[in-house]
Amino acid sequence: MNARPTIYDVAQRAGVSKSLVSLVLRDAPHVAEAKREAVKKAIQELGYRPSRAASALASQSTRSVGLLIDDFRNPWFVELLAGVRSVLDPAGYTVTVADLRLEEASGRNPVDGFLAQHVDALVVAAEAPPEMVRDVRVPLVIAGTRSLTPLLGKSLDDGAADVVAGDDDAGGQLAARHLLALGHRRIAHLSGQGAPAEHRRRGYVRAMAEAGAEPLVYGVDGGTDEANGFRAMRQALDAGGRAAGGPPTAVFAANDVMALGAMAALRDAGLRVPEDVSVLGYDDSPLAAYGYIRLSTVDGHSRRLGAEAAQMALDRMAAPAAPPRRLLLEPAVVERSSVRETIA
Amino acid sequence: MNARPTIYDVAQRAGVSKSLVSLVLRDAPHVAEAKREAVKKAIQELGYRPSRAASALASQSTRSVGLLIDDFRNPWFVELLAGVRSVLDPAGYTVTVADLRLEEASGRNPVDGFLAQHVDALVVAAEAPPEMVRDVRVPLVIAGTRSLTPLLGKSLDDGAADVVAGDDDAGGQLAARHLLALGHRRIAHLSGQGAPAEHRRRGYVRAMAEAGAEPLVYGVDGGTDEANGFRAMRQALDAGGRAAGGPPTAVFAANDVMALGAMAALRDAGLRVPEDVSVLGYDDSPLAAYGYIRLSTVDGHSRRLGAEAAQMALDRMAAPAAPPRRLLLEPAVVERSSVRETIA
DNA sequence: CTGAAAGCGCTAACAG
């Protein structure tokens, strides 16, 4: 017998019917102990593994949810995923992860992939093109970005998606105010493309304006990656050198990897962090916590974000018609060693 | 019509038979252009997506392979995955990834999960317990670690697994010789648990012995993480302070994150890299390439590793009875800024 | 509590 064993094989070997095997698999309540044991033994001996394909087909449910993230290279997703699993695992759901960047690179549509796989719900934690998530016929929750919200409101027929996101506007303000409170006035902001960066930038600009300080934004048209962090920092330095005020005494970067790029540029310029220039990141990614880096940063609570998103998915599966929910998480600054008071 | 559309719906709408729809889906050669268009149009209008579950069940194949990695937090896997996909995507295969650490944490067996999902092949790039991969009845390739090899030889009935790994022994030797050639003699090695670290350690010890230098190994009983890199570096420093020779002039860490921990310890001790102490990592992970870090490291060619592993999987699916293959990749050192000649 | 029977959506021979 070389082929994969089926319930039939198990049933036969255990001397029971096929349905009984099905029952002990989903450990149903009223099954005679003896038979249950016999079935388990047969499963063991045969190396039987139930076929998900068959069960999905028969039950019209896979008890799985798809999680779409932006980019495996940005460790931000790790905590998000941990949060998602912390609520989905106990509920008996499986989660499968796909990386938008990678899927697009190979010309595929990850949402189609998930749907073909019969996921019972979808959590999108990436900036997916709206048409990609339009018309999915399973519960959809958008995690971590607010940009899709308005677009979705119109296009989803059967109720808009649930949304949980970090309040990036508030985070940007928080960051600027934090630096301002420490006495900094020449605070540069390193930004980039994409909705989260945009919100953070807006928050920063508002807080600077309120304090009567001049907003100094660089790198807006680049990526939110290390290279652009480096470039934008160099620009800030060059601009500061020519300007009356001198170089910035503090820098707020749109995320941690940009901050890391900025730190490299500062070191190359012979400037010390935080003695000469304070650097504040965003995301509280694992990067920021390394002892060699010790980056002060704004925590968007990605783990909690994941957990809330998962809970929303669960709730919606239970009550598809409930009104859509929106939740904004309040960011907080995490002090490490890259920020200090201005010495002026 | 709220339910998910099926081929029947598509066929009806396009005015053709179900089998014709099936044919255009797998774009078969001899189909009338008009009908093909009609079918495509119907698919579009209905938002039809083929059911993987049904097709898996009917065809006994999913055209998917499972990739088991160690830990999403270690960015090592990113390039590995890119390599895997670079050969599997064009071949029309889908790859699904699972993280061993996470699965074990929630008490699941990822291999069972993959098998239940009907993957057509399995690539294991993690130190999975041998019993976990015993008795999988699909093509199996072990990527990146040699430790499972001897165990598997015995336990797999239908031919052992294919294996492709970095030659960690050679890498350890290479690292030590590289530092030796730069004039270093007091070269500490920061190690940890697990097979790769063990091989790297062995290579290091051999090269040191051959050069008549004393092996200085620390951290063997800890993890291969940043914290242990930090701790082991501290121990090396303390030992060097008491010893006749003084502290090491160079450090070789079992991987990049340990090296990063070491760099933190060195800075805390007031030592500069590379002026006072050279630091060499292993893996050439994305971490090492950051401008702020610029870690010299040993490249295990993870992308190529992934590509080779995927090719082996493909080959074995095509020829299940072919003799098992083993491939060892030769590591190379990547020079960045954390290593220099000794000044002695 | 247990067994029989009917499909879930699709593929894979075939015969038209």
Add this chain to the structure above:
DNA sequence: CTGTTAGCGCTTTCAG
């Protein structure tokens, strides 16, 4: 080239 016919392995009524 097209339509028919069986299942794939499992869940789920529904009678015993």
